[in-house]
Amino acid sequence: MESPRPRPIARPGSAGSISSGRFSYESRAKSPLSIISSVDSFETGRTSLESQASSNSSLARRGPTPVYAHGNGAPNRAPMAPMPMSSKNGPKFESTSLPPTPSRLGPQKGAVSKTGGGLAGVRYLRTLTPGEGFKKLPKEILLVILQELRRSHVEAGSLSCATCWMRDCCNLALSCKKWWRATRNILYEDIQLIGCDSIMHTKKKFKMKYGTRLTLLRRTIREQPDLADCVKTLKVPSMPEAAKTKKEREDYLDLVASVIMSCPNLERLPGFYPAYTHEFSRFVHAISTRTKLLEQVWVIDPSPFQRQHRYTLSEDSRNLYPTLIPGLLLPEQCVEFLDYHSNWDNLQTLFLHCNPGGTLDSALLMDIFASLPSLQHLNVSSFPAPAFTDDTLLSLPPLKSLRLDSVPGISASGLSTYASLPTSNTLASLTLISIPVLSLPALARLFSRLASLTAFTISQAPAPSLPMGEEIFMHPYLASSTLQSLHWEITNPLSEQATDILSKSIQFNGFPSLKTLRTPADYTGSFQALCKPRDKIELPGDRYRNIHQHLPSSQSLPNLPSPSPTKGSFFGSANNSQASFSMPPSPAYVTSPTKSVFSFNEKEEEALSSSGGRSLAQARRQAQSRIEGADKHPQFHIIVWDDDNQFVERFAVGSFVGQVQSKIWYSLKPDIEGMDEAIVRMNTLLDGGEEVAMRDGCTGNWNLDVDKSAKGRNMGKEKWWHTERGRWKEVGLEKFF
Known part of the structure; x- marks a missing residue:
């Protein structure tokens, strides 16, 4: 006798829908909106085939739903708490109580699921596959990332170099096609080949004395013209030391010429x-x-x-040989x-x-x-x-x-004539070095006639002067309404006439747009007194320059004074207007904490001033000594009394150098950081920089993982090591103007 077939368990009344003859494990919990939709579809007698198909496909992807037993023995599924979300086509629902979906049964790319029996247009959120968001990133964002990566490798103070940058960029390009399209523009747009070639390439692999990287680069851009079109800046290694004869130097120049001929869009060849x-x-x-x-x-x-x-x-120059x-x-x-x-x-x-x-x-x-x-x-x-x-x-x-x-x-007359021409109306920067300009009227015509002049630099030994018998009754004598940056360097300190006239012109608002003033030969401090007050002008290393010339060989550096944390030590105590310091015992040759072995004595300063040969570091030290000297002489005092008119404390506020209302910044920094001369010269451009005089070259070991085993470290060294090369710093041609 056949066993009776199991009776289908009816859907409990709490389900909130009319029974349709299905088994309980095929039914799904309904949200309030889906209940309304089911009732409406039942009353109208219409069923949605699309909703049924979507429900079946969703059920197949999710797998069997867990069944729980109620108190009456009837199994039922766990209730869901759908969360509505806004959408253009209708509300969305995101379930938070369903068990996690296995990855193999998850929705495929581009699949959209709808709620079974629910409203048409109700969609679940689609899960993004790994890498799909990266594919949608625009190329401009990738270029910004690569520029920041390049800056971290080649900027000043970095432990890396251009070789490490190109290696990391190549590794990034090999990761996927999207990165390759972005990296080839950055990598080939600005090519930097710095230092000598690897010995492994020159002697063992290619059997060449020099030029292996240039040869490989030429082969690459000749085989791929699209890469050659990207090259705009090309930095080639300087003349190798192995090229000793004239024939070898010409061969190297020919090799560089062949690479240049392969770059049709080349714009710059720096260094x-x-x-x-x-x-x-x-x-x-x-x-x-x-x-x-x-x-x-x-x-x-x-x-x-x-x-x-x-x-x-000149024919009239009898004294000139x-x-x-x-x-x-x-x-x-x-x-x-x-x-x-x-x-x-x-x-x-x-x-x-x-x-x-x-x-x-x-x-x-x-x-x-x-x-x-x-x-x-x-x-x-x-x-x-x-x-x-x-x-x-x-x-x-x-x-x-x-x-x-x-x-x-x-000549000065030629400069004044040039300033009156219409072709000089566009001139924004004028630099005159060792011309020299000996006429102050010619200099005044330059300032007044150059309508677009924003930066002016003059550096010469003799000072410009007024013609014999001419005097100035009104100021400003020198004036320019557009000038923003002024470099004034007259190295001869015997004649102060031009310096006085310029300082009075600035004082009487002859340069209303002036923002930066650089005067390394400001022996009297007249220009510093016209600018904004500054607390610190000298750099940390200025006091330690040439220190071996002043210290005895058997002596060491004295300890620097440390300020005492007493009350009112910044402005001065009640009994002393100066700051109190705890001074260690100093040698006999140390006279004061501010003027000791770190500063020249008065005789040395006078000798430097009379000769005119003073570096920018010495100018900063002299300007700093004026500031420190002004602090020792209080400008006014602050006296504090209590409510009983009893004296409590007295503060002495030091003076300062400059004018608070001034808009001019007093600068003593060079055109290129680290130089002793304020103005960059041609020898700085032609000496090759750090590529020739390598101080602390890069070998790529900064990227070596030192936490690995000895065998791993050797493998890392083989991967990251390269020939030691200097960190070349480009001297931009814009620094000269």
Whole structure:
């Protein structure tokens, strides 16, 4: 006899829906909205096929629902508490009481589930697959991340270098295609090959003395033209030490020229400035063919066909001895040098520097300036007198920045005439170094006629003066309404007339827009007294410079004084207006905590002032000594009485140097951090920087994991180690203006 079939258990009344003949384990708990939807569909006699299909598919993905027994023995599922969420098509529900869904049964990519028997348009939240959010990131965000990564490798003070940056960037590019599309732009847009090549490559793998990285780079960009189009800045290693003969140096220049010819969009070649010898060079020819070049530095060497002859600056100069200068170039040399500039329609920055014996013709320079339509920044340095004259200056196109360094052919009258030309209305930065300008009226015309001038620099030994018999009755004599930055350096301290006139002009609001004033030769402190008061001017290392010249060999550094934490020690105690210090016993040669072995004595300061040879660190120390000297002389006192008119305490407030209402910042920092000279010179640009004089090179070991075992450390060293290379710091050409 067959056993009776099990009776289907009816849905309990608490379910809130009409029984449809299904088994209890096939039913699902309903939310209030789904109940209303079921009742409505029952009353209208319509059933939604889409809701049933969605319910079945959702049930299949979720698996069997747990069943619980009630007190009457009827099994039922655990109640759910759906949470409504806003949506465009209708409310969403997110269940918080369902058991976790197995990953293998979870919703697939792009799958959307609806509630069984519920409203049409009610959707559950879709779970994002791993990596799906990364694929939606725009490329601009990835570029910002890569720029920050590059900055952490190559910025000043970093333990890493450009080699480590390129290695990490390559590893990141190999992770996925999206990173590769972003990293190739950053990696190939600014290529930095610094230091010597690896010995493993030069001797064992490629059997070459030098140039292995350049050879590999050339092969890569030749095989992939899309990467070659990305190259805009290329830093190649300096001339290797292994290239000792002239033939080897020419071969290296030819190798660099082949790499340049493979980069059609090259804009800059920083840190590599070989001299021009007036002979054909593949390197110079390759540079001349780059139509998108933005900057070019010419270092002119003497020509073997030039002869030296005597030259006098002025026929009326009886006290000036004639100097030896090179003669004129050959006509074919002038034509060849002019042709190199024919493709540079986008060139914006041009540097012209002559080594001893080198020269260019004035007429040739005029033709060069006329052939560069986009020229904006010009630097001319160390040119002989007949090569760059007042006529050459007057032929300049409209510029934004002009720097003249050691150009004796320029006179004060030529500068004042140039300032009155319409082409000088766009000039925003003017730098005059060792010209010199000996006429104060000419300097006044420069300030008044240059309508767009915002930065002015003058550095020379003799001071400009007024003509004989001329006096000034009204101030300001020197005035500029647009000037924002002023560098004034007259190294001869015997003549203070120009310094006094300039300080009075600033005091009487002759420069209303002036924000920064840098005067390394401020011997009397007249300019410091016109600027904002500052508590600290000298840098931490200024007091320790040249300390070995003042300390005996058997003595050590004295202990620095420490302030006593007594009441009122900042302003002074009741019985003493100065701050109280606990001084350790000091040697006999230490006179005071502020003027000891860290400072020059008065005789040394006078000798430095009379000679004019003073560094920027000495200027900061002298300015700091004025501030510390003003603190010792109280400007006013604060006396405190109690309610019974009894004396309590007295504070002596020290004085300061400067004017509180002034908007001018007194600066004694150099153009490039770490330099002793305020103004950056051409030798700083041409010496190669840290690439040649390597102090603390990088080998990549900063990224080595030292927590691994000995075998792991050896493997890490093989992975991260590279040839020791210096941390090259680029000297930007914008620092010269």
